Amino acid sequence: MTKIARPDYPIQALLTRRWSPYGFADRDIAIDDLRALFEAARWAPSSYNEQPWRFIIARRSDRQAFQRLLNCLWDANQAWARHAPVLALGIVKRELTQTGAANAAAEHDLGLAVANLSLEATARGLSVHQMIGIDPDRVRNSFAVPEDYKPLTALALGYAGEPPELALEVLQRDRSARSRKPLAEIVFAGAWEQPAELAAD
Amino acid sequence: MTKIARPDYPIQALLTRRWSPYGFADRDIAIDDLRALFEAARWAPSSYNEQPWRFIIARRSDRQAFQRLLNCLWDANQAWARHAPVLALGIVKRELTQTGAANAAAEHDLGLAVANLSLEATARGLSVHQMIGIDPDRVRNSFAVPEDYKPLTALALGYAGEPPELALEVLQRDRSARSRKPLAEIVFAGAWEQPAELAAD
Numbered sequence: 218m219t220k221i222a223r224p225d226y227p228i229q230a231l232l233t234r235r236w237s238p239y240g241f242a243d244r245d246i247a248i249d250d251l252r253a254l255f256e257a258a259r260w261a262p263s264s265y266n267e268q269p270w271r272f273i274i275a276r277r278s279d280r281q282a283f284q285r286l287l288n289c290l291w292d293a294n295q296a297w298a299r300h301a302p303v304l305a306l307g308i309v310k311r312e313l314t315q316t317g318a319a320n321a322a323a324e325h326d327l328g329l330a331v332a333n334l335s336l337e338a339t340a341r342g343l344s345v346h347q348m349i350g351i352d353p354d355r356v357r358n359s360f361a362v363p364e365d366y367k368p369l370t371a372l373a374l375g376y377a378g379e380p381p382e383l384a385l386e387v388l389q390r391d392r393s394a395r396s397r398k399p400l401a402e403i404v405f406a407g408a409w410e411q412p413a414e415l416a417a418d
Numbered sequence: 419m420t421k422i423a424r425p426d427y428p429i430q431a432l433l434t435r436r437w438s439p440y441g442f443a444d445r446d447i448a449i450d451d452l453r454a455l456f457e458a459a460r461w462a463p464s465s466y467n468e469q470p471w472r473f474i475i476a477r478r479s480d481r482q483a484f485q486r487l488l489n490c491l492w493d494a495n496q497a498w499a500r501h502a503p504v505l506a507l508g509i510v511k512r513e514l515t516q517t518g519a520a521n522a523a524a525e526h527d528l529g530l531a532v533a534n535l536s537l538e539a540t541a542r543g544l545s546v547h548q549m550i551g552i553d554p555d556r557v558r559n560s561f562a563v564p565e566d567y568k569p570l571t572a573l574a575l576g577y578a579g580e581p582p583e584l585a586l587e588v589l590q591r592d593r594s595a596r597s598r599k600p601l602a603e604i605v606f607a608g609a610w611e612q613p614a615e616l617a618a619d
Contacts, residue, residue: 257429259425268599272614
């Protein structure tokens, strides 16, 4: 199951095939694939090469660990994410290791890492659905995350599918069309909201 | 010129070829390539599909516009970024359009978009070097960025190379080996700093 983007200008097929499903098939992720996903995350760039990203993962095959991680998500996310074979938390180190100064790029750089992970997943027929809807305090308490780290996101990982237990309302989100703002609304030149030449034609 | 990552486990070649050079060749980016880069950014996922990313770009061929953008970077970044044929600023919308609530994922999601952009660049033989070292107030004043948007990053875009004017100290950074923390230091399971199975072997 895929839902391919329809870009206005040609881009790499891998990028058009990346998609965040709500429905996951009842199929586990092989350990080699899972390892490759985090290996891909590892090679993202980061400010001062700080690599502020940390992940806590749980496989559904380990029911207790999975439930503990699932409990850190908002209820609305638990409803669909519980079908994914693997869940992960995305956590950032707040400060730069070398200087102790605040790392203004920390959250941004987690995004860079997870984008790498998502594209490695896409290349392997897997999908990733990220969530900002987590309970950071519960993450901190459940997994003894130190104060200088900030839990930010969760990731559901697996093969896109339609689990029979999934609410129709949620399944319909997977069936709706994908949409994005036009380039002219996001790329400017010269001044704010003045579309760049590349976006204006 | 490339500097390929040496992953511990096999990942997509595109990801290993992505690299952030300090040295850029004196060669412009074709408009079709530049457009594809931002088109790739456009198709990144984002929390509530908010697409909080905005970009302001300037081409070196337009000397005045380029200088205005270059002036928003820290001096140490200007020293090498001035050779890139294209510069861009990465800006995020702080709040969710639908509710007005703070968007906790805004900076993270800019990272997702720029990772897409960087991989589209890599596929086209181009390179991207991101910077957190910008003067946000100068960006705001120079380009009339509204208060509800936050300037966060800059990007230098172009073909990797060795401009003769570049300081040897900077060039040497491009010649040094690439390094990353091992997987066992970034992927945990069960508890903090307890390496996940996939990272432990």
